[in-house]
Amino acid sequence: MLIENPYSPIEELNIPLFENKGLRLFIKREDLSHPFISGNKWRKLKYHLIEAAQLSKTHLVTFGGPYSNHLLATAAAGAKYHFKTTGFVRGEEVSNAVLKLCRWFGMQLHFVKRSDYKNRVEFFAQNYKSDSESYFIDEGGAGTTGETGVKELLGDLNVCYDYIVCSVGTGSTFKALVEGVCERRLNTKVYGISVLKGAENLNDLVQQYPQQYWQLLHNFHQGGYAKTTPQLIAFIQNFASISGVLLDQVYEGKMMMAIFELAQENHFKKGSKILALHNGGLNGLLSLL
Helix, strand or coil: CCCCCCCCEEEEEEEEEHCCCEEEEEEEEEHHHCCCCCCCHHHHHHHHHHHHHCCCCCCEEEEECCHHHHHHHHHHHHHCCCCCCCEEEECCCCHHHHHHHHHHHCCCEEEEEEHHHCCCCHHHHHHHHCCCCCECCCCCHCHHHHHHHHHHHHHHCCCCCCEEEEEEECCCCHHHHHHHHHHHCCCCEEEEEEECCHHHHHHHHHHCCHHHHHEEEEECCCCCCCCCCCCHHHHHHHHHHCCCCCCCCCCCCHHHHHHHHHHHHHCCCCCCCCEEECCCHHHHHHCCC
């Protein structure tokens, strides 16, 4: 199966805060790769789609929350590359714009209790053990297959950045970036901005890699996953007005707000080049409209 590499330009943001601090801020526009299979979702799905085709699987089965960008990306990718798709949604049955779009792309949705959702591998094995055409994709495309696609984005970089910053949910994108930086022996430190409250266990994902290559920050979650504050919403609106770039409130808004606060606190060494990964997720803004 031929899956083209996503379109993902790098733009420099000319913002007075960073200019005054002697810093250069760049943003990798993974959000521009596709309206619905955008950002790290395209990269994490790429090798799942290839593997599924190689194994003659025709049905993608995956999991996500009620506003899951991953569910929507899988539904759109399935339609684009001619797979049947099924999504298991965590929790009680709800209706929203994201799930409606999933259905428009042909995805069958089923709502499951949280205990079944937590044990996703076992749940899939029990329900699809006699179905040779179904292919399991974990929540968010997590796992080594998805991480392989994420690491490829490092090949897009034509200069070495002192810092690469990404938002962190399941941690698979962050882990892939740290691993890729180590493999390429780049003089770069990967910063992960956790959007989850009390998720210090995510550090375990990268403990085997030298500390010089990574740091996970846990104090920019704004109250927890999908939680917002008036300050966060005001920041997203202001950032859009000074950059022309929209950010969502679940992932990328928190990531960019963290970069601004760290710069304000002189956390970054003067003269540094900072690359922020915009991994899409703009469908999350629908919940605010």
